[in-house]
Amino acid sequence: MRKIYLILIAAMVISSCSDTDALSPVNQTRISDATAFATPDRVLQEVLGMYSGVKTGQFYGGRYFNYQDIRGEEFNNDRANGVTNLFTWNFGLQSSTNEVNNLWYAGYLAINRCNVVINGLEGAPIADALKAQYKAEATFLRALSYYSLVTLYARPYWDGNGSKPGLPLRLKAETSSGNSNLVRSSVAEVYAQIIADLDFAEANLSLxxxxxxxxxxxxxxxxxxxxKTRVYLSMNKYDKVILEANKIVSAAAPFTAASGVRNMLAPAIASVFATPAVTSENMLSFAFSPTDIPGTQNSLVSYYSPTAGTGEYSLLPTGIISNVGWKATDARRALNVVNTGKTYLNKWTKSTGDPDYVAVIRYAEILLNLSESIVRDNKTIDARAIQLLNAVRGRSDATTVFTAASFATFEDLLSQIAIERRIELLGEGFRSPDVMRLGQNFVAKGGAPAVTTVDAQYVWPIPQNELLYNKLCVPNDGY
Known part of the structure; x- marks a missing residue:
């Protein structure tokens, strides 16, 4: 892996994330870089290949979500297996640790696939409107990838208002060696690029x-x-979260998107995970099949299921499952299962050889992002914020209805929203980003130590491979 972020995309196996793979009688599995964008069908295959690049097992096929969750206080490592992210769970990472290098590699590989598509679209034989749409898909996926990396490998935005070292911003297609050296842009610059990519995506994606x-x-x-609501929440720009969320969340319940795809909460929480999970709530999910799997030690079912997988991580009795407000009759309790005296998260239940879809963005998250941001922005016990909270809670627990009288202060309301996030989004990759964006410490759990905001383990180290071949990249020491 001399230069982990470089790849000749056109020489790779190109896989589609669509149900209709037979787009052309021409063999599309291996094509030269000279002809990769020569026909409309090949262009589409390159676009779909970007999604395949993001949903690999080392990235959004499973490991990224697991990394972000097991840093928090919800899960116990049951098997002490160094291959399945033990060092992330116990905050024992070094720059040479496999997960540190592998995630960086997968993320930059996905980013470069997006850059290759953006570059290749310039001369592609398709209409300008379709070029703009495809480019928007590329900038969206690039933004998702950069956001995923910056939330682990760099200090949170609140630390110095984004002035700390972020990531090398690679925005050009790399198809040969020789461009290894690139400085780390600041955290603020990385976030600015993410927002710019998403603004372009919003303006050019299909409704x-x-x-x-x-x-x-x-x-x-x-x-x-x-x-964008997720990104702005990580930046603590709550007015921006409100502005963006209001584009897709109606003023009052039942909350829906007024234009474009009519996104809304699914009637039942189980349906957003039961394959095929194509509800109006699933705003982005990655699909898998027996011929398109993330790998047996990468998938979420492998990590969390004690029967369909290997049950690497059970739910800690001291974590969110101990919350007395999370009633036994709440439908989300049915997404947990008890096995050999331990409780496991059971959102993903299909076999590792044919795993469930992986939810990346759900409408429930957007409602909670908006609810929290309204309260943090105006510092009041806001009626609409409570309605949004009730929408998520009420879908699974109709017996609990919050009112203004439920909260003595706006801080109490924020605490309840935080509890709701931990229940609703459990196992979906939100716990570590939520802890870090709020400047909180990671609490001790099981045999893993507490980690404060100034501890070196608070963020991941820059990978050894990057430091070895990128002479302008600096480590996280001292930051």
């Missing part, structure tokens, strides 16, 4: 992709807006 499947597995306009 709808036509089918429920494509509206779930490919980005559309509302998907870009939704991701």
């Amino acid at each position: 709808t992709n036509g089918t429920a499947y494509d509206n779930t597995t490919r980005a559309h306009r509302n998907t870009a807006i939704a991701l």
Whole structure:
């Protein structure tokens, strides 16, 4: 892996994330870089290949979500297996640790695939409107990838208002060696690029992709807006979260998107995970099949299921499952399962050889992003914020209805929203980003130590491979 972020994309196996792979009688599995964008069908295969690049097992096929969750206080490592992210769980990472290098590699590989597509579209034989749409899908996926990396390998935005070292911003297609050296842009510069990519995506993505499947597995306009709410929340720019969320969340319940794909909460929480998970709530999910799997030690079912997988991580009794407000009759309790005296997260249940879809963005998250941001922005016990909270809670627990009288202070309301996030989004990759964006410490759990905001383990180290071959890249020491 001399230069991990470089790849000749056109020489790679190109796989589609669509149900309709037979787009052309011409063999599309291996094509030269000279002809990769020579026909409309080949262009589409390159676009779909970007999604395949992001949903690899080392990235959004499973490991990225697991990394972000097991840093928090919800999960116990049951097997002490160094291959399945033990060092992330116990905060024992070094620059040479496999997960540190592998995630960086997968992320930059996905970013470069996007850059190659953006470059290749310039001379592609397709209409300008379609070029703009495809480019928007590329900038969306590039933004998702950069956001995923910056939340682990760099200090949170609140630390110095984004002035700390972020990531090398690679925005050009790399198809040969020789461009290894690139300085780390600041955290603020990385976030600015992410927002710029998402703004372009919002302006140029389709309002709808036509089918429920494509509206779930490919980005559309509302998907870009939704991701912006997540990004701005990480930047603590709550007014921006409100501005973006209001584009896709109605003023009052029942909350829906007024234009584009009519996104809303699914009637039942179980349906957003039961394959095929193509509900109006699933704003972006990655689909898998027996011929398109993330790998047995990468998938979420492998990590969390004690029966369909290997049950690497059980739910800690001291974590969110101990919350007395999370009632036994709450439908989300049914997404947990007890096995050999331990409780496991059971959102993903299919075999590792044919794993479930992986939800990347759900409408429930957007409602909670908006609810929290309204309260943090105006510092009041806001009626609409409570309505949004009730929408998420009430879908699974109709017996609990919060009112203004439920909270003595706006801080109490914020605490309840935080609890709701931990329940609703459990295992979906939100715990570590939520801890870090709020400047909180990671609490001790099991045999893993507490980690404070000034501890070196608070963020991941820059990978050894990057430091070895990128002479302008600096480590995280001292930051």
